[in-house]
Amino acid sequence: MSAMLHLYGAEYSVYVRAVRIALAEKGVSYHQTPIDIFNKAGVPDSYLDLQPFGKIPALRHAGFELFETTAILQYIDEAFEGPDLQPSSPQARARMAQILSILNSYAYRTLVWDIFVERIAKPQEGKQTDEAKIAAALPAAKTVLNALEKLADDDGPFLLGSQITLADCLAAPMFDLFLKTPEALALVEPAPRLGTWWRDVSARTSFLETLPQTRQV
Ligand SMILES: N[C@@H](CCC(=O)N[C@@H](CS)C(=O)NCC(=O)O)C(=O)O
Structure with a gap:
């Protein structure tokens, strides 16, 4: 798939980093928007449309929106070329x-x-x-x-x-x-x-x- 993947979430998050590690292992380039959920002003309303629980990460890719890290990791592995990050047996x-x-x-x-x-x-x-x-x-x-x-x-x-x-x-x-x-x-x-x-x-x-x-x- 050639559309740009957009990853939402601050780099300090372990869950966001898990997704970034998977993207690096697959060799997928992406754009990251650093949503800071611990910001004093609170989680931006526009982000709650994407992730109603106010957690990071979330992604958008080719019109498809997804949150929950395990689902995101599976999607990255299955939607993109690159080494398989899931075993077959x-x-x-x-x-x-x-x-x-x-x-x-x-x-x-x-x-x-x-x-x-x-x-x-x-x-x-x-x-x-x-x-x-x-x-x-x-x-x-x-x-x-x-x-x-x-x-x-x-x-x-x-x-x-x-x-x-x-x-x-x-x-x-x-x-x-x-x-x-x-x-x-x-x-x-x-x-x-x-x-x-x-x-x-x-x-x-x-x-x-x-x-x-x-x-x-
Ligand atoms: N179930 C979520 C958990 C993600 C999560 O807990 N992320 C942390 C950052 S590492 C977070 O957003 N914490 C904000 C909070 O708990 O209010 C997922 O799998 O994506």
């Missing part, structure tokens, strides 16, 4: 969907908001860390890491094995933030597959060229 596809669901349902809130934001982002903004929130999140973080370690393909280096997939695109920006916290060290140490995965995925061009230049959430 039913079991590997189900595994990828399972990991995406774990990331959305359990990892994002725990690793990013309860641990990274409390430990790193809030003090940077002169705000007080809620230690109780971090302490309460640690068992959930351990469950997330144990589950991903168990599900990650033995043969690596990616979560589904030798092929980079949408699961890596979404996991990488979440782990980039979580791994900045001292709490992550003890949890990642007993997870060698995730250690290998992180070393490889964080060295990729798609990861490096999407590093946010400003604050991260």
Whole structure:
């Protein structure tokens, strides 16, 4: 498809970055409009027409509008030429969907908001860390890491094995933030597959060229 893809969302967002990583892996060029949902003035009304829940990202492509990151990732993989970011076997596809669901349902809130934001982002903004929130999140973080370690393909280096997939695109920006916290060290140490995965995925061009230049959430 030759129409220009328009991506809406600020570069600091882990979900926007997941989409940008997928676009980089596919080699798709796009135009990004940096919608800042944490702006004091609130989410622009015009953006709520595109994403009624006020979250980022959203996209427009050839008259087609879409929100929800997993749907966007699948669309990018299927609508454009370039390397496949989804496996072909039913079991590997189900595994990828399972990991995406774990990331959305359990990892994002725990690793990013309860641990990274409390430990790193809030003090940077002169705000007080809620230690109780971090302490309460640690068992959930351990469950997330144990589950991903168990599900990650033995043969690596990616979560589904030798092929980079949408699961890596979404996991990488979440782990980039979580791994900045001292709490992550003890949890990642007993997870060698995730250690290998992180070393490889964080060295990729798609990861490096999407590093946010400003604050991260
Ligand atoms: N279910 C949404 C979640 C996206 C999401 O939570 N994005 C964050 C930024 S990383 C956001 O917009 N947060 C604003 C808020 O929660 O008010 C998706 O899959 O796209």
